[in-house]
Amino acid sequence: MTEPNSLKSVLDQLAEAEASRAEPHLSGRQRRARTVARLAAVQALYQMELAGEGVETVISEFSNHRFDGDIEGEMLAEADEDWFADLVRGVVGDQKAIDAAVTKRLASNWKLERLDATLRALLRSGAWELAHKPEAPREVVLNEYVELAKAFFDDSEAKFVNAALDGVARDVRPHR
Structure with missing residues (x-):
């Protein structure tokens, strides 16, 4: 894992990449809000794993303090x-199945527990979204x-x- 980038550089990198993605049913602002939500979900899952906090506690913390607050000089108010909340609750509620889906795609000698906590959070969140957000x-x-992943690794x-x-x-x- 490389030294983590600042929140501002992560958001700038994601915004640059966003320009190449097409979700025609969403406005640019809505796409950015989803991007911020994904970043926050990865952060929340990481925080939950390291601190052992519960899902509702972390969702409440983000909602009450982080989304409308200033983190490293960057506002996260535009998060969806x-x-x-769907991502975080979904990963936690369906973690056994999500972990099995991810583990199936790891090399045979790799275990999910061996991966870096941030990498696990990325994979779990992405896998849940693929499975439950068609x-x-x-x-x-x-x-x-x-x-x-590029922002952190x-x-x-x-x-x-x-x-x-x-x-x-x-x-x-x-079939898609």
């Missing part, structure tokens, strides 16, 4: 809070989580996220 185009979901981890989530997508969205 419903999307964020309105989000597969390509958009893959691109978003690969870009998030080197290219090799981003390629790993792409391969794992692409495999999960083929499993959970076989």
Whole structure:
């Protein structure tokens, strides 16, 4: 894992990548709000794993303090809070199945527990979204989580996220 980028640089990187994605049913502002929600969901899942906090506590913290607050000089007020809450609750509520779907796509000698906590959060969130949010185009979901991986890791981890989530997508969205 490389040294984490600042929140501003992560959001700038995601905004740049957003320009190449097409979700015709969403405005640019709505796409950005979803991007921020995905980033926040990864952060929340990471925080829950490390601090052992419950799902509703973390969702409430983000809703009450982070989305309308200043984090590293960046406002997260534009997050799609419903999307964020769905992601976090969904991953936690369906974690056994999500972990099985991700583990199926890891090399045979790899265990999910061996991965970095941020990488686990990225894979879990992306896998849940692919399985449970069919309105989000597969390509958009893959691109978003690969870009998030690039914000925190080197290219090799981003390629790993792409391969794992692409495999999960083929499993959970076989006819799309």
